[in-house]
Amino acid sequence: MPFLAGKWVAGRYSPRPTSLGNVSSLLPSNQSSATHFHSLAELMLERLCSILPTSKGRFPSIKSWLPSCRPARYARAISGRQNRISFCSVNSRKKPSTCSRRFKVTTPTELPAMPSSLSLSLPLSPSLLMQQIQSSHSKKGNPKTAGVLPLTVKQASQAMQNPFDDTFTVYGADINIVTLLGMVVDKEENTSHVSFALDDGTGRVDVNCWMNGQEMHTCKEILKVQNGGYVCIYGHLCVLQGKKSIVALSIRLIVDFNEVTFHFLESVYVHVLRANSMGHNIPSNQIGGSITSYMQAPSSFYNDLVDYTPSYPVNTDGSPEACVRRVQSIFEEPHNLTLEAGLHVDDVIRRMNGFGIQQVRVAIELLVNEGMIYSTIDDDHYRSTSG
Amino acid sequence: MDTSNPAALVNAELLKRYVGRRVRCVVKVVRAEGNSAFAGLTSDSMHISIKQASPISSLSQFVEVIGVVDSDRSLRAEICTNFGDNFDMASFNQLVQMANSDYQPLFM
Numbered sequence: 001m002p003f004l005a006g007k008w009v010a011g012r013y014s015p016r017p018t019s020l021g022n023v024s025s026l027l028p029s030n031q032s033s034a035t036h037f038h039s040l041a042e043l044m045l046e047r048l049c050s051i052l053p054t055s056k057g058r059f060p061s062i063k064s065w066l067p068s069c070r071p072a073r074y075a076r077a078i079s080g081r082q083n084r085i086s087f088c089s090v091n092s093r094k095k096p097s098t099c100s101r102r103f104k105v106t107t108p109t110e111l112p113a114m115p116s117s118l119s120l121s122l123p124l125s126p127s128l129l130m131q132q133i134q135s136s137h138s139k140k141g142n143p144k145t146a147g148v149l150p151l152t153v154k155q156a157s158q159a160m161q162n163p164f165d166d167t168f169t170v171y172g173a174d175i176n177i178v179t180l181l182g183m184v185v186d187k188e189e190n191t192s193h194v195s196f197a198l199d200d201g202t203g204r205v206d207v208n209c210w211m212n213g214q215e216m217h218t219c220k221e222i223l224k225v226q227n228g229g230y231v232c233i234y235g236h237l238c239v240l241q242g243k244k245s246i247v248a249l250s251i252r253l254i255v256d257f258n259e260v261t262f263h264f265l266e267s268v269y270v271h272v273l274r275a276n277s278m279g280h281n282i283p284s285n286q287i288g289g290s291i292t293s294y295m296q297a298p299s300s301f302y303n304d305l306v307d308y309t310p311s312y313p314v315n316t317d318g319s320p321e322a323c324v325r326r327v328q329s330i331f332e333e334p335h336n337l338t339l340e341a342g343l344h345v346d347d348v349i350r351r352m353n354g355f356g357i358q359q360v361r362v363a364i365e366l367l368v369n370e371g372m373i374y375s376t377i378d379d380d381h382y383r384s385t386s387g
Numbered sequence: 388m389d390t391s392n393p394a395a396l397v398n399a400e401l402l403k404r405y406v407g408r409r410v411r412c413v414v415k416v417v418r419a420e421g422n423s424a425f426a427g428l429t430s431d432s433m434h435i436s437i438k439q440a441s442p443i444s445s446l447s448q449f450v451e452v453i454g455v456v457d458s459d460r461s462l463r464a465e466i467c468t469n470f471g472d473n474f475d476m477a478s479f480n481q482l483v484q485m486a487n488s489d490y491q492p493l494f495m
């Protein structure tokens with residue numbers, strides 16, 4: 001299994017080959033694809049265990065994946081041979097302040113309409129690949145939007161749409177291409193496009209595949225699939241007629257069903273990795289969690305995510321109005337009314353579990369504009385006008 | 388996008404948590420029980436009974452059953468999908484445990 005672990009330092013990704021895996025194994029091997037997802041799933045479990053310190057010993061039956069094993073090679077067929085190279089950092093547990101970013105780059109031989117940062121059509125030489133990635137990152141200048149994100153339909157349904165454009169946000173970062181895996185239902189075929197719903201057990205999402213242009217090659221497997229077949233979809237999340245749906249860039253039939261296990265483990269893994277990178281642990285039953293401190297780690301890739309609020313409202317009252325009401329009630333508490341200087345903004349934020357810093361600040365501004373509170377000794381202290 | 392009717396990933400010990408609800412479970416086919424039912428071995432090595440399933444001759448060694456839980460040892464199948472003959476139950480079992488404990492919000 002080829003792994004190049006790298007580190008994000010000061011905004012630049014520096015790859016280095018690790019001892020885990022032979023880099024030259026990117027070259028074709030004779031290993032059959034049947035064992036790939038089996039060992040991939042096991043590896044994913046091992047990785048998850050390594051980045052979840054509390055889970056040590058909880059999964060004792062994981063077979064240890066020995067680097068000396070002949071590495072499995074990702075071999076995917078889209079309409080030919082496609083190799084997916086996964087870059088993981090092994091440092092994510094030991095040095096939480098050193099950011100690690102996991103992203104995948106697909107290098108199909110026949111390219112779907114992918115954004116330029118991912119349009120790599122080259123022979124599988126790892127050094128060339130890394131150069132391409134680095135150059136595409138510096139070109140685009142916004143590495144946050146590179147990469148392919150594995151999601152469950154439930155996670156995708158919780159992605160928040162950015163107000164100013166058509167992109168979505170998950171884990172506080174823009175998402176570009178997502179991958180989903182599930183069963184095809186309600187398939188409808190036209191001359192120009194195929195549409196179906198993808199049911200992965202966590203929900204259903206509408207998928208559209210426009211069969212002209214490049215998608216015709218990368219999505220043509222959908223023509224062979226019947227209702228009830230399992231597919232893996234790479235595509236963009238978008239809003240069509242008011243509903244979130246997927247525009248498929250590439251569709252592939254599942255033949256090895258260990259991939260199903262692998263996909264869900266991968267979604268969990270990426271979720272945990274991003275949560276750890278954001279500098280706080282996601283509480284066990286909350287995806288959004290509460291940000292109680294700003295993120296540390298200036299070298300963190302996610303440092304500029306410090307302004308993002310959690311993408312998922314933690315409770316059903318995650319709306320801005322509920323936030324404003326709660327902030328107002330905090331200011332109007334009898335004890336707080338007596339304070340000369342009022343409350344510091346940080347105190348309010350600390351009490352607003354489940355709401356992000358930005359949300360609270362917006363709420364405070366709104367209250368100031370409405371005349372409910374006013375600033376006292378400085379811009380960070382506010383007091384209620386009532387009482 | 389519709390997440391109103393999820394099917395939880397389960398093994399045998401989690402069946403009792405979802406009685407009457409829709410679940411997904413991968414089982415290894417053990418033997419037929421009559422015409423339209425069979426006994427299956429779940430990922431945590433317990434035997435459960437799958438009712439209203441396709442005939443066993445059309446099933447591969449591992450089958451994903453999506454259906455409604457009847458009791459803590461039986462499942463009424465709606466959809467049976469052949470998952471082939473090479474399926475890693477150990478990894479799947481750990482996925483099921485994760486999906487029902489720490490990472491449940493990602494799935495349900």
